[in-house]
Amino acid sequence: MNSAPIGIFDSGIGGLTVLRETAKLLPDEDIIYLGDTARVPYGSKSRETVIRYSFEDANFLVKHGIKLLVVACNTATGYALGELKKRLPIPVVGVIEPGAKNAVKTTKTKRIGIIGTEGTIKSNSYVNEIMRLAGREAITITEHGEKRFDRYFEIRTGAFVIFTKACPLFVPMAEEGWTDNEVTRLTVETYLRGIKDEGVDVLLLGCTHYPLLEDAIGRFMGKATTLIDSASATAVEVEKVLAEKGLLSDKKGEAMKKIFVTDSPERFLNVGRRFLGGNLKGAELVSLGN
């Protein structure tokens, strides 16, 4: 079992940032990645649909004999992680708990910003996770700010104040390769001005695409705000779980990386190179559920 691969799935290409961080931290582990590019994005789809897709993705990887599953998609983690943990025979790691844990550990002012897709923000999954870590009984919640800008809301959770904001244009911008031009700068400012004005000291990038916009986001937020990306936090969690279960690989030498996609590998490879640097060699087309 120790020599079995780690399985990672995402709705598309964003999860490659999780693959990159996991491969960096655990160079001896084989990794199989599935990008459900035929049905991307999950972020604007309903809970029921995302759960159905997540099980199709997971079952595909389980059939390939993985020893641990990483749900490298925030929307899928938010909607489907609980069900996956319940029904799969292997450990399952999502991207939400590691990021939330890191945010709670890092903040000094206890003012945290969270950004993500519409689905991730609506699901409140990061907020719920932070509330769980901070202790549920100490919580008061205030929602306001709807007047200030769309879908902006503020939630006070005991000692923590959490500001969340959906940024739906960040994903298509990252995929277009507009990671640091004038349009990106203005979009970052439009989406994040409210959160910045609240003086958060931690901004959680709750979407695996967002590390590509890290420079533009970091420059706008300023040095007083630490950006936390859930990709690195998740890799650390994967290592921890594998160690606990005695499942770390005992192989040495070059590990296998295998990528499957459900739609045209060509576009995936073009865009994916921005996520993995030059190390993306090929991807195999597979068909899922339809």
Added chain:
Amino acid sequence: MNSAPIGIFDSGIGGLTVLRETAKLLPDEDIIYLGDTARVPYGSKSRETVIRYSFEDANFLVKHGIKLLVVACNTATGYALGELKKRLPIPVVGVIEPGAKNAVKTTKTKRIGIIGTEGTIKSNSYVNEIMRLAGREAITITEHGEKRFDRYFEIRTGAFVIFTKACPLFVPMAEEGWTDNEVTRLTVETYLRGIKDEGVDVLLLGCTHYPLLEDAIGRFMGKATTLIDSASATAVEVEKVLAEKGLLSDKKGEAMKKIFVTDSPERFLNVGRRFLGGNLKGAELVSLGN
């Protein structure tokens, strides 16, 4: 048969502009609309996948007894129209031929710009249609300009010079409701500067979402450029085909409009109101192919 409804499908919400124009021109016709919102967007998916989805969409509408099918999605028209026409027992109208015809009729300088999603532009479907209308034997094609900006290319077709450009951020921007702010203005400028510099007198909006950005696009292109949206052109074509086949409705009074979607009606209705004005009352969730 005359009292049977017209069927319209799109990958999502953009085709509502075609529904709007068709209902305006043919107020006595019943219309059934299907938005495949669980699998939107088609624009970044492969030919094979788009053809498969298109047949699932079409078959759903045919089962509801439609007398004519409108493929209100540029990507689906580009990839699947030929197959649909061959294999369906009813007339099928796409969005490409009407828009192309209108562009050819309108241009005086014979310099035409075409914008659309990556899939539409790559498929060259508008270019091929204009070449067909202009006479294939008179055509010379020159591709250049890759150095000037991404995926920009120029194709000389006989007397016509056609400039095409994929604008993948326009769809998420229209759906976000950013139809005329500073980000939109800059994005329009970034995408269209090259086409504008070529002095086209017609710009074909080759995506059903783009009419929502018409003000921003029109202002940047200037008064010397006529914008052609394929939605209105398609409605005119629907009327023509129904008249030719003797299929125009003989009913009077309020016609039925029925909308089906494959994912959460809630978001569809929120965004859809921007496309149809206040006239979007409800949508029913259905499941297709998976």
